[in-house]
Amino acid sequence: MMDVYRRGHGWPGAIFKGGLIPPSTSANLSCEWEQNMEIELIEIRDFLSAHHPFDQLSEQALNQMPEMLQVRYFRRGTTIPDSGSIDDYLYLVRSGAVEIHGTQDELLAQLGEGDLFGYRASHMEGHAEFQGTAMEDSLVYLLPAADVDRFCREHPQFSYFFEPAGGDRLRDAISSTGEDGSSQLGLMATQIGDMISREPISMPPTASIQETASVMSDERVSSILITQDAKLVGIVTDRDLRRRVVAKGLDTSLPISSIMTADPKTLDASDYAFNAMLQMARANIHHLPILRNGEVAGMLTATDFAQRHTTSAVYLVSSIYKQHDAQGLASISAKLPQLLLNLAAADATANSIGHVITAVVDSITVRLLQLAEERFGPPPVPYAWVAAGSQARSEQTAKSDQDNCLVLDDAYDPKTHGEYFKALAQFVSDGLNACGYVYCPGEMMATTDKWRQPLAGWKRYFNQWINQPEPKALMLTCVFFDLRCIHGEKNLFRELRQYLLDKTRGNQIFLAYMAGNALSFKPPLGFFRNFVLISGGEHDHTFDLKHTGIVPIVDLARVYALAAGSHAINTQDRLKEVASGGEVSHGGAHDLRDALEFVSSLRIRHQARQIKAGEAPNNYMSPDDLSHFERSHLKDAFSVVRTMQNVLSQRYLR
Amino acid sequence: MSIWKYLFNLEERRNWWTRKMPDGPLRDYYETPFPARDSDWRQVDYLAIDFETTGLEASQDQILSVGYATVRGDRLILGDATHILIRPTVDIPEASAVVHGILDDRAAGAQPLEEVLPIILHALKGKALLAHHAAIEYEFLNHACRNLYGYPFLCPVVDTLALEVRQYRMQDQAIRSGDLRLAKARARYGLPRYPAHNALTDALAAGELFLAQAAYRRSKRPPRLKDLIVVS
Numbered sequence: 079m080m081d082v083y084r085r086g087h088g089w090p091g092a093i094f095k096g097g098l099i100p101p102s103t104s105a106n107l108s109c110e111w112e113q114n115m116e117i118e119l120i121e122i123r124d125f126l127s128a129h130h131p132f133d134q135l136s137e138q139a140l141n142q143m144p145e146m147l148q149v150r151y152f153r154r155g156t157t158i159p160d161s162g163s164i165d166d167y168l169y170l171v172r173s174g175a176v177e178i179h180g181t182q183d184e185l186l187a188q189l190g191e192g193d194l195f196g197y198r199a200s201h202m203e204g205h206a207e208f209q210g211t212a213m214e215d216s217l218v219y220l221l222p223a224a225d226v227d228r229f230c231r232e233h234p235q236f237s238y239f240f241e242p243a244g245g246d247r248l249r250d251a252i253s254s255t256g257e258d259g260s261s262q263l264g265l266m267a268t269q270i271g272d273m274i275s276r277e278p279i280s281m282p283p284t285a286s287i288q289e290t291a292s293v294m295s296d297e298r299v300s301s302i303l304i305t306q307d308a309k310l311v312g313i314v315t316d317r318d319l320r321r322r323v324v325a326k327g328l329d330t331s332l333p334i335s336s337i338m339t340a341d342p343k344t345l346d347a348s349d350y351a352f353n354a355m356l357q358m359a360r361a362n363i364h365h366l367p368i369l370r371n372g373e374v375a376g377m378l379t380a381t382d383f384a385q386r387h388t389t390s391a392v393y394l395v396s397s398i399y400k401q402h403d404a405q406g407l408a409s410i411s412a413k414l415p416q417l418l419l420n421l422a423a424a425d426a427t428a429n430s431i432g433h434v435i436t437a438v439v440d441s442i443t444v445r446l447l448q449l450a451e452e453r454f455g456p457p458p459v460p461y462a463w464v465a466a467g468s469q470a471r472s473e474q475t476a477k478s479d480q481d482n483c484l485v486l487d488d489a490y491d492p493k494t495h496g497e498y499f500k501a502l503a504q505f506v507s508d509g510l511n512a513c514g515y516v517y518c519p520g521e522m523m524a525t526t527d528k529w530r531q532p533l534a535g536w537k538r539y540f541n542q543w544i545n546q547p548e549p550k551a552l553m554l555t556c557v558f559f560d561l562r563c564i565h566g567e568k569n570l571f572r573e574l575r576q577y578l579l580d581k582t583r584g585n586q587i588f589l590a591y592m593a594g595n596a597l598s599f600k601p602p603l604g605f606f607r608n609f610v611l612i613s614g615g616e617h618d619h620t621f622d623l624k625h626t627g628i629v630p631i632v633d634l635a636r637v638y639a640l641a642a643g644s645h646a647i648n649t650q651d652r653l654k655e656v657a658s659g660g661e662v663s664h665g666g667a668h669d670l671r672d673a674l675e676f677v678s679s680l681r682i683r684h685q686a687r688q689i690k691a692g693e694a695p696n697n698y699m700s701p702d703d704l705s706h707f708e709r710s711h712l713k714d715a716f717s718v719v720r721t722m723q724n725v726l727s728q729r730y731l732r
Numbered sequence: 733m734s735i736w737k738y739l740f741n742l743e744e745r746r747n748w749w750t751r752k753m754p755d756g757p758l759r760d761y762y763e764t765p766f767p768a769r770d771s772d773w774r775q776v777d778y779l780a781i782d783f784e785t786t787g788l789e790a791s792q793d794q795i796l797s798v799g800y801a802t803v804r805g806d807r808l809i810l811g812d813a814t815h816i817l818i819r820p821t822v823d824i825p826e827a828s829a830v831v832h833g834i835l836d837d838r839a840a841g842a843q844p845l846e847e848v849l850p851i852i853l854h855a856l857k858g859k860a861l862l863a864h865h866a867a868i869e870y871e872f873l874n875h876a877c878r879n880l881y882g883y884p885f886l887c888p889v890v891d892t893l894a895l896e897v898r899q900y901r902m903q904d905q906a907i908r909s910g911d912l913r914l915a916k917a918r919a920r921y922g923l924p925r926y927p928a929h930n931a932l933t934d935a936l937a938a939g940e941l942f943l944a945q946a947a948y949r950r951s952k953r954p955p956r957l958k959d960l961i962v963v964s
Contacts, residue, residue, distance in 0.1 A: 119813060121933060144810050146810070147811075148808060148810065149807060149936075150807045150808070150943065151944045152947070153947040153948060172924060173923060215922035215947075217922075217944075
């Protein structure tokens, strides 16, 4: 009896589903048989595990899945489903191809091996009803809706997939794809123990504030460990002395324990440097006590990273200011690809990588302007050197064209000052070109007379662009609606910026033109096998991450920002700012930010791969380069963008 | 015996054996009516089944493993997909081990045929037997039933190989050697390649092939079971 119970309990249930088996006949079914059951459906399980979202399931959950499936065969040209609602099942294409059409018969997707449709997918894509048609003879796995529901309840990772596009699905994707395999590099492989350069400097908690400060000063350290019986009890930094002692006029004879940060965050010397950097960034701290076997081993500071990492942004920027010619600057800018690699390896977000890389470009620009002023003398009238486009938005990754302009004080007189600024602009532009920021083919550079104007001239330009918008001109000039002052008289620029924002805010006619412009780049519908599926059903072998993924979001954010009169320039900042303003829904803005981060990080990893392979980084990816996971989430990102483009067009273009 | 085949149809013979037979797994099996010959093919349950054997002669060779899954109308149900190893009473000949990969020590941990046969018969109840080159499975089952229970095995049989031959004849195409093999036949319908020679994989492969063949029957009315079965 006991025996029968045990076996009955352990069986995967295949036989029980068929009906009752007399105990006598099942007497010898062994554990081995149970394993066999799994092995035999392994082919189907392996197919599932290779495709998203099944790849998110645990081994155990995955093993349960094959036996829930039904298999169907649809001849070319037949409708799927042939009866009932498309939501009754989740359909997984095992072989063949299926097209999905909307109610207006418009093509929504072409699906190949491993692609899913049906079940809740209808509202995933934002379409209430749609229908599938087999384009080729297709073998399709069906998972009943009730089973999908149950799996979604039990496996949140799995359920994300079925939530509306965007939302948690994209956020989830951003964190998962961060674990890409470039861990051999830099901080990922360095142990903290190898980075600590000196013995720990410590004081007992009973020492006075004054004594402690004096030791810190003698030892030339910006922070000190407070230890008792070789155990760490606290930490004190320069900043603590300033904020907690000097600013408050505290008596410096008090014990140091009264102002220390007790029980500070620590890491072990065997931890990886990457982890330390994350901890410090997260907590916004610059000093991290390091323990070895529970004992104080030393202090890790933010500057250790700069010293350790010759291609860190801090190091690059500080050496930029030591250069005296364009050649020297070019040798530093040549290290930018390596910096991108390191940042990508350290799992920095695409947005922060954009900021870091752009900070280097900014510094090169500033240094070139300093060198120009050294050579041509101080400027005769105040000027503002203004970057446009991706540099203005702090969204550079690989090197791109230079887009810049000069805003001059209204005291500017072309006759007497013209030569100076022309020479200055030429010097900087040539220098940037030497550093790999090649001349803008559209001539949007301060070297052309048109883009080197006094404030009044710029106001005239914007007045014309905003009050008499022309679609063609707007395409060229929309880059001038992303402006950031890099160097010079910031007030000149601020006045211009305020002037143009006052004109754009709520300006329906102008915004309609900008909205039309923002819709000029459409993301693809998705992927079909090794092709990119473009609306209208055409195929392409590669797709341009920049123009199909990033530019549409940047364009949308620009319209929102101009409509709201927001000062933000960076796309993430713009979306964050306008989310509360009513130009775009909170959820919509959030989804766009996630979509941008996902596509941008995909681009960065793509470019990092190219750099590693010794190729010039570009924006073109082939669907072959994408994992099934990435494809699925990229499709999501595209879908978010399409939805928001539709909303924008409803709002301004009806 | 063969004269009965022409005098009485399958269902009549089933009834006759049911009345004659003592209690046991085979009688249990016969108590459920076979699916009606006039049924729309989509209303019928099939058992897609495959054996791996020590050879091709039912009279002298033995079954080493069985794999099966139900085809319910136009869909293959993986929920009851089953694979069972059967312990042979003789050593496994090397020539067959090369094909199916079942070796003596693995087979030794398996169940004897007398325990597995009731499971197979139970799974077949009320269904049509579905296999690629079904004569093998049918003959091995028949021999097993005669040896263990003393009575013959009866079942409506759908043979995907026979359906494929009909397809060729209808289109007046010549059949070349190898054309009728399971993998080749599947490829014609755009079905994916599976690793061959595992009883369950082959059973699923035959089940899927059947779904494809049924979908490809060009007729105004959906075929009935009698249009698909082979005479047995």
